[in-house]
Amino acid sequence: MKILCVDDTKSVHAYLRSLFGGSAHELVHVFDGQQAIDALTAVGFKGFDMVLLDWEMPVKNGLQTMAEIRQNSADIAVIMVTSKNDMNDITKMLQAGASEYIMKPFTKDILFDKMSQVLGHEVK
């Protein structure tokens, strides 16, 4: 599986790298929403199986990025990864088209369970 990891915090990328270490999955790392859109546009919004999308980022935040992804792809799986826990914010994410969301900080089990749920098959 090819996963686009979008977060402006380097330690989040390092953490994701550690969680997926030894797995067969390929991670691509970008640091803001515009870089995510550029990476997705380059492959016609079809080259990734999953996007893990931070909310709070410079240049283009997760909510704007989410909306732009959905303008181009109805079906790419996107999990918002956020420290926001306000129900209004969560509703906004889901209305913008997020497949699911997880709260920071998260464990490997939480992430893999959520990915499995979104994709409809077990992710290891």
Ligand SMILES: [Mg+2]
């Ligand atoms: Mg952030």
